[in-house]
Amino acid sequence: MTLLRSWVPGANDAGTDFPLNNLPLGVVVPPGGPPRCAAAIGDHVLDVAAAEAAGLIELGGPLLDRADWRPVMEAGAEVRRSLRAQVTALLEEGADRAAERFLLPRAGLTYQLPFAVAEFTDFYAGRHHATNVGTMFRGPENALPPNWDHMPIGYNGRASSVVVSGHGVHRPWGQLAGGDGPRLAQSERFDFELELGCVLGAPSAAGMPRAPISVAEAADCVFGYVLLNDWSARDVQRWEYVPLGPFQSKATATTISPWIVTAEAMAPFLGPPPERAVAPLPYLADAGDAFPDLSLEVALGAREVETVIARTSSRHLWWSFPQMIAHHSSSGCPMRAGDLLGSGTISGPDDGEQGSMLELSWGATREVLLEDGGRRRFLKDGDRVVLRGHARGDGYRVGFGDCAGTVLPAGERPGG
Numbered sequence: 017m018t019l020l021r022s023w024v025p026g027a028n029d030a031g032t033d034f035p036l037n038n039l040p041l042g043v044v045v046p047p048g049g050p051p052r053c054a055a056a057i058g059d060h061v062l063d064v065a066a067a068e069a070a071g072l073i074e075l076g077g078p079l080l081d082r083a084d085w086r087p088v089m090e091a092g093a094e095v096r097r098s099l100r101a102q103v104t105a106l107l108e109e110g111a112d113r114a115a116e117r118f119l120l121p122r123a124g125l126t127y128q129l130p131f132a133v134a135e136f137t138d139f140y141a142g143r144h145h146a147t148n149v150g151t152m153f154r155g156p157e158n159a160l161p162p163n164w165d166h167m168p169i170g171y172n173g174r175a176s177s178v179v180v181s182g183h184g185v186h187r188p189w190g191q192l193a194g195g196d197g198p199r200l201a202q203s204e205r206f207d208f209e210l211e212l213g214c215v216l217g218a219p220s221a222a223g224m225p226r227a228p229i230s231v232a233e234a235a236d237c238v239f240g241y242v243l244l245n246d247w248s249a250r251d252v253q254r255w256e257y258v259p260l261g262p263f264q265s266k267a268t269a270t271t272i273s274p275w276i277v278t279a280e281a282m283a284p285f286l287g288p289p290p291e292r293a294v295a296p297l298p299y300l301a302d303a304g305d306a307f308p309d310l311s312l313e314v315a316l317g318a319r320e321v322e323t324v325i326a327r328t329s330s331r332h333l334w335w336s337f338p339q340m341i342a343h344h345s346s347s348g349c350p351m352r353a354g355d356l357l358g359s360g361t362i363s364g365p366d367d368g369e370q371g372s373m374l375e376l377s378w379g380a381t382r383e384v385l386l387e388d389g390g391r392r393r394f395l396k397d398g399d400r401v402v403l404r405g406h407a408r409g410d411g412y413r414v415g416f417g418d419c420a421g422t423v424l425p426a427g428e429r430p431g432g
């Protein structure tokens with residue numbers, strides 16, 4: 017796949033996350049202006065809401081006027097593909113510049129959640145992460161639970177806790193175990209998780225909600241992808257997670273990138289499944305290339321100095337999103353347009369490839385060194401965590417922009 021050239025400044029630069037091949041979707045807030053649906057292109061965004069109102073984009077009725085991409089998710093994949101084709105035609109090299117007056121410089125914009133999240137489910141599909149955490153919590157003999165090779169396991173999270181990049185996240189209070197019995201305290205082991213998120217759309221105009229969905233059909237339900245930081249209080253998690261899994265330890269906040277990279281933009285970067293020693297049951301059998309190939313990194317900013325503390329690849333996921341969707345809906349659980357699925361933390365096998373502080377500090381037994389001279393076992397108040405990711409084509413890349421959040425001091429003590 018080669019670069020699709022655009023007349024918009026910055027769009028043909030090899031280093032941009034936002035060439036014409038990408039056209040990710042978000043909701044931007046211009047200085048002093050109301051929020052609006054937009055697509056990122058080079059150093060700018062196209063105000064697609066205004067372009068639709070002016071008649072430059074035609075989707076069979078107004079779908080972009082609500083500062084929320086849910087209507088497009090519900091309208092079906094054909095509408096999303098039509099939008100992409102129309103925006104590409106407006107912005108490609110050689111096009112007349114009728115869309116120029118709807119471009120906004122990206123600098124100075126802030127972001128809102130790109131869509132009203134219907135439901136949030138977080139999976140645990142990173143094999144190295146699951147092995148590392150299992151080794152720390154249960155010992156190396158029981159690292160992977162017996163179900164892990166047979167299905168993508170997960171838990172139902174809270175849509176209400178999903179925030180967009182740029183939001184501060186208060187250190188949570190929680191119940192912690194101790195020698196003298198449990199106590200209510202501020203989490204001392206507050207952590208990030210490097211994850212890929214998948215946003216569901218309807219496969220066709222009449223397609224959602226429904227269940228069950230096969231792996232093959234599920235590929236068509238993928239609207240797009242986001243970067244996702246599943247903030248986690250490890251001390252709360254350790255005390256609460258048996259037998260029902262994580263609860264308050266994961267409920268503080270989940271940060272997503274401002275931009276959704278669409279299924280069409282990601283399609284050239286989907287790769288084959290891992291080599292499996294254990295074949296999944298037929299309803300979870302791999303069906304085609306479904307594993308995004310993204311370079312991922314985590315940066316920790318403290319006192320204005322940023323250190324990249326982890327670099328890895330989304331190729332370390334063991335289950336694909338279509339497999340997660342197929343399993344999630346296998347019980348009859350209806351899936352809806354606007355659902356958000358987290359992949360689970362992505363870690364690789366080597367040093368510096370771990371997508372959480374829990375693993376980087378190996379349960380706080382070693383320190384992560386920062387370029388400002390600081391040392392961390394877990395996150396401190398004031399730390400800014402930035403996830404970045406991109407796929408690489410021939411002379412261009414497709415990325416998400418920064419998925420960032422800053423740890424703020426704990427808020428009000430529960431119970432007063």
Ligand code: MN
Pocket residue numbers: 138139209211246358360361
């Ligand atoms: Mn997670």
